[in-house]
Amino acid sequence: MKKVFLFGLLCTSLAMVNPVSAADTPTPGQRLGRPELQKMGTLPSYRIGKGVYRVLPGAGSSQTTLLVDMNNVVGVSNHEVTIGKVSEDIARNALRQFAPQPLQVDYFKNAGITVARYADFQQAWESYQALQKLLPDANVGLPLRFGNVPH
């Protein structure tokens, strides 16, 4: 059935933190219950900034990885590392100085952001760690997205 015209409101609600059943595929913005997470076993955790995020096994795609934050809300990584506040040249030079190498590097001039994309989340996180040390004056990020819905 087609969505009715109140979709904007309904979708907003969908993004509310939703405990999901084990049969559901986690989607960004949902909150997983502890039973679901316990069934997944011990999850590899990564500290990013002040937060700690755990990777959901087998979730996502070849280009994305699903994680949960400390409240078990699902986010997604595109295996991207961002480098801001330094020039494109400096960012690209830094990226050449360690392995593994990114699959792709793009520069977005208006935002002054260099985006390096890696084969998987582990590689992206290692690059994020290395770049923080190599470029202490840069804004190095490992973006996670928790979803946008129509309002």
Place this chain on the structure above:
Amino acid sequence: MDIKPKPIRSGVVFLLAAMLAACGGSDGDSIDIACPNTEPYGCSTGETEPLYTFQWALNHADSWFKDYPEVFAGNLDLNVEPVHRQGIKGQGVKVLVVDSGVDLQHEDLLPNADYSRSWNLLSNTNDPHPFEDMEAHGTGVAGIIGAAQNGKGVMGIAPMASIAGVNYIEAQYVPNAPYLVHGGSEWSSQTDVFNASYGLDTVAMPYESPVTDPQLPRGLKNLRGGKGAIFIKAAGNSFSEPLCGIGLPAYFDCSNPANDNFTLEPNILAVAALNAKGVASSYSSAGSVVWVSGFGGEMGRNGLYGEGAGESGQDGPTVYTTDLRGCIEGYSNTNAPTPFLRGQSERNGVPDNPNCDYMSMNGTSSAAPTISGVASLVLSANPELTWRDVREILRLSARKVDPDYLDRIPYRGDKPYGSMMDLTTNEVVEVRGGAKDIVDGATLTPLNLGWQVNGAGLEYSNWYGFGLPDAERAVALAKEYAANPSMSRGGDVTIPEFRYLSYWYDGAGADSAFPVPADVPRIQREFPYKRITSLGKFTGGEQTVDQFQVRLTGGNVCLGAVGVAVRSPSGTTSILKMPDDHFRAEGIGYFVDYALGSYAFYGEQAAGDWELFLIASNPEPSKLVGKRNGDGTVTEFMSLPCPNPGSDDDDDDDDDDDGIELGDDAYAFVVSARIIAQ
């Protein structure tokens, strides 16, 4: 119905338009003066469009709905007709509808469609039609801004603006999508006005952290040759969500627009929604980052065209616009709630919507494009304006609405919005409150502060921001800026680093749970739930305030029981977050660099002491809450214990593998703040 445009002869356009507006009239087609707009519809208003009578946001006084006072009152609209009579209709302005995709082949969009600036992130073509979801949301948004004036259907607020679209919502996880959409591509970098009727206001996201780089929205300020793009964002629809209680009255926003990090950026303008009575739509999210209000209407579920009041007394018309073509796709379809949306209504024997190509739509999703439309008219009148100019013009033109809303009583409620909440019980009590009640040690807190005049003499409301822009006044201001370029403000606002105020903690390991500089004062204390407590003072410098921001980090702290208020040296008080909000439903207990903002102090001098207050409710009382499902039903559950980091019973000793070393009897709470200066 095929109404032909009437010739307009306009000359002393502005003065006459102003006179007509003052008279409340909308029949300016008899002006005997030359129209500067030589396009076919020249200086005619939307009366040329068959569905214009339903577009109450453009002409309230003559609307078809005027005979339904239960849902239609106040005679407030955007006052666009005086601008249209001047022939100013958005010419030369490039709008990008960042949404679910846009059906640019629609008869009312095609005349303004710009495929060269459009993109489909899934098909990698320049046709932004929804690719997978067949979702009409973006097509509706596009029509509100820029549906053409062509004798068909509806008319946009800026009916000659160039309209492009991108299906970002259905493709937001495509690699590079956020960068491409926000000016990082050839097609998006040309944008003058972005409309973003989407967001996520229910997750406590980190701000200025490695996982959420604010450079994405800040980069928008480099567009338009450095003048900055205008980015209009929907505030959210979470005021009365069941996550804050099933069947309970909503006295304040269940969520917070600031939860969406974008709204914390001064170049992102968050828009709340008004209904056809000129007061807040029942769903419209309220918060201190709202800049202005537009029109979103109510639910529109009853009557032929949404004129029915419904049982809740909250219903009423929504915003008429374009839909995905046909009765199979889109919000107008054979299963829709009103005859109009089913393509079955007619007037004088003429079907209104025989092909289901038009719809009505609500939400702050609809309110935002009404303001994008006004911004397009402003830029059309003066393309040299910077993003700061347009933001300021919208504010300066805004009208105070619903002045006495603290006296009103919410649906299902029995006390006015201006009442207080007992922080020991979380119950609303029969005591009126105000800013003066926010003091250290108090156990009652005001729920809403209403309209307040700040130290710069500006009136601000968490519900309405600075109010409802007036298009005629806004365009007049744009012309004043053109005549006197020294009025224009280029450059950027000043965004300093956050400064730490305090680190509260208790229990083993809590004093080092979060990394902060060594000189940040650490105080060991029990977390002060059930009362208001001063968080400390913050000294401002010799600056003019743009926005005040607070950032919180906490472990084993019930975020849903945490509220924050700030008092400026001028004596203005703003509530940045209310306690007992949606975070309580699932016991959210961890938050990292979670930020709040307030424009209530806009224009004040920053120098002096600012005091921050924690307004902490009782985290323990359980209540019946609910989450909406995709089919509109609500799944009910009892709110979970708070804090509740593991999401279920957290009766262990930190074996929840959340990565933070805090036992159940320990907590840490870190507060920082800053002043973004003009």
